[in-house]
Amino acid sequence: MTYSSNKIQSQDLTKEIYQQTIELVQIYNNDSIKIVLNLLTDLIWFITLSFLFILGKERLVILNSWAQELFYSLSDTMKAFFILLLTDLCIGFHSPHGWEIVISSCLEHFGFVHNKHVISCFVSTFPVILDIVYRLPL
Secondary structure, eight states: OHHHHHHHHHHHHHHHHHHHHHHHHHHHHHHHHHHHHHHHHHHHHHHHHHHHHHHTHHHHHHHHHHHHHHHHTSOHHHHHHHHHHHHHHHHOTTOHHHHHHHHHHHHHHTTOOOOHHHHHHHHHHHHHHHHHHHHSOO
16 A cells, blocks of 8 residues: 555656646746747847838938937027936936846846846946046047
């Protein structure tokens, strides 16, 4: 009787391990498909945007002249305000949590593993490098 109950328990354990293995394989396959689809949609987006830039050059020139006219018509204080606002949004020394969110979502989008140390190192160095590059005289 003991041998038979051990054999049944062993079979149940084997079935459970098999089912969990199948579930893990399905999760891995779904994640792999998601990553490939993300890369394909990014490639399609990039190609479409490139064609729009190439074919719509005249429209971009009109949009650029309109934006320049709008910006140059502002007072000097408003220009300074918008420049500071833009640099604070891009550099964001006072918002490392925002950088962490952006980097984490990009890593997740491309299927990379979320590594807290890499993200914190990037957050501590990239805004400084970006600030240095931005302030370099041209």
